[in-house]
Amino acid sequence: GEDVEQSLFLSVREGDSSVINCTYTDSSSTYLYWYKQEPGAGLQLLTYIFSNMDMKQDQRLTVLLNKKDKHLSLRIADTQTGDSAIYFCAVLDNYGQNFVFGPGTRLSVLP
Amino acid sequence: DVKVTQSSRYLVKRTGEKVFLECVQDMDHENMFWYRQDPGLGLRLIYFSYDVKMKEKGDIPEGYSVSREKKERFSLILESASTNQTSMYLCASRANSPLHFGNGTRLTVT
Numbered sequence: 268g269e270d271v272e273q274s275l276f277l278s279v280r281e282g283d284s285s286v287i288n289c290t291y292t293d294s295s296s297t298y299l300y301w302y303k304q305e306p307g308a309g310l311q312l313l314t315y316i317f318s319n320m321d322m323k324q325d326q327r328l329t330v331l332l333n334k335k336d337k338h339l340s341l342r343i344a345d346t347q348t349g350d351s352a353i354y355f356c357a358v359l360d361n362y363g364q365n366f367v368f369g370p371g372t373r374l375s376v377l378p
Numbered sequence: 379d380v381k382v383t384q385s386s387r388y389l390v391k392r393t394g395e396k397v398f399l400e401c402v403q404d405m406d407h408e409n410m411f412w413y414r415q416d417p418g419l420g421l422r423l424i425y426f427s428y429d430v431k432m433k434e435k436g437d438i439p440e441g442y443s444v445s446r447e448k449k450e451r452f453s454l455i456l457e458s459a460s461t462n463q464t465s466m467y468l469c470a471s472r473a474n475s476p477l478h479f480g481n482g483t484r485l486t487v488t
Contacts, residue, residue, distance in 0.1 A: 275418065300476055309468055309479035355420065365436070366477055370420040
């Protein structure tokens, strides 16, 4: 079945850029998603990219998709302390019905 | 805006108790899901439902059951709670859209 991998931790200094990486095993997903989870809360949809796009920019967020390498990344420019959270990459499974999530990357922003 | 509401943020139950986790969504979504979240394991799908009175097993259904009597409500039931079911439980719903999540219920079984 589908497998989604992420590194578990990332630390950056306030004002720097953060890059969170994700790899997946199946390329049939029409959309690929990034979710953000703040402490004690559920997951909030952050952004998503259509599978026929290579890049999507939304204010401080840039999503890059390399379909050949099955690699998705999320770049956060000018990272702030409020960006400290767990970030999940998610794709739809082979049947297009259920989501498969990565383990989440915990982003820590140091002052 | 889609709202998914989980009835409890925190629950503490004893081993062997029957536990009900309730979830309600207000956007008439057909699809509803229950996940559990554990550190380092991400989200794992327990059960999902595509319509009223329909249910499908996810990846880890053992020890759980569900009920979907009304379209807006999806309940997760722990028939006899055990300590290894201590976890964060997340409910979600969708139509032809991304998943929308509730705020989660942190369940502790002692």
